[in-house]
Amino acid sequence: MNQVKRPENGYQSRIRANVIRLFRWNGAWGAATALMAFGPKLLWNRTLVFTLLAVGLDVAVGVGMILANKNYLAELDELQRKVQLNSMGITLGVAVVAGVPFSVMDAYHVIPFHADIAYLLILMSLTFAVSNLYGTRRYR
Amino acid sequence: MFGPTGVGKKLRGMFCGSEGEPGRVLGSSLAGAVDVSRQTIYAIEVGKFDPILPLAFGTGRPFALRIEEIFHDEDLVKSTAILNQ
Numbered sequence: 001m002n003q004v005k006r007p008e009n010g011y012q013s014r015i016r017a018n019v020i021r022l023f024r025w026n027g028a029w030g031a032a033t034a035l036m037a038f039g040p041k042l043l044w045n046r047t048l049v050f051t052l053l054a055v056g057l058d059v060a061v062g063v064g065m066i067l068a069n070k071n072y073l074a075e076l077d078e079l080q081r082k083v084q085l086n087s088m089g090i091t092l093g094v095a096v097v098a099g100v101p102f103s104v105m106d107a108y109h110v111i112p113f114h115a116d117i118a119y120l121l122i123l124m125s126l127t128f129a130v131s132n133l134y135g136t137r138r139y140r
Numbered sequence: 141m142f143g144p145t146g147v148g149k150k151l152r153g154m155f156c157g158s159e160g161e162p163g164r165v166l167g168s169s170l171a172g173a174v175d176v177s178r179q180t181i182y183a184i185e186v187g188k189f190d191p192i193l194p195l196a197f198g199t200g201r202p203f204a205l206r207i208e209e210i211f212h213d214e215d216l217v218k219s220t221a222i223l224n225q
Contacts, residue, residue, distance in 0.1 A: 009172030077176035079189050139183040 025065040032058040083135035174198035
């Protein structure tokens with residue numbers, strides 16, 4: 001069955017542009033973080049000045065990503081913003097509730113591995129994705 | 141009889157197509173007119189979401205309706221009904 005593709009309205013095209021911008025900033029931040037994490041060992045043999053430059057670049061790109069996210073949220077309509085707010089609230093709660101015991105378990109050697117920040121980032125990403133999907137479907 | 145979140149039949153009726161199915165074309169036109177997503181208009185239409193004032197005013201504008209002709213204070217309706225019993 002053929003579906004007629006409806007033209008985007010101004011809101012949708014604006015949000016699409018913001019999502020693409022946010023996606024680019026996220027990609028740039030991921031690349032800058034990878035450079036900061038692996039560069040000292042693989043690229044410049046732990047030269048301090050290059051490491052500091054990589055840290056500065058990562059922070060600068062991170063600020064750009066935060067601003068892009070802020071602009072994206074500001075452009076959303078109130079329902080979409082509500083969904084995002086709920087997702088962020090759940091993500092923050094899960095990060096605190098799971099992060100502190102995880103750190104304590106590492107401190108007392110309850111877990112056989114180091115409580116790396118990457119685990120928390122993965123948990124936060126998954127929590128945000130699931131709660132955002134749930135919130136979006138809830139209003140369909 | 142009004143919807144669970146205060147949207148009256150009048151607004152829902154305006155979204156209905158000529159065949160009696162949900163009028164997404166009208167809904168999408170309204171979304172464009174008030175500068176929100178189609179999902180937001182649909183959520184208002186089916187009573188899942190109550191908009192704040194600027195969007196509520198904007199929703200009635202294309203139909204030349206006042207806000208109280210579209211949205212109803214259900215708590216007031218219920219409490220009035222209880223008082224009248």
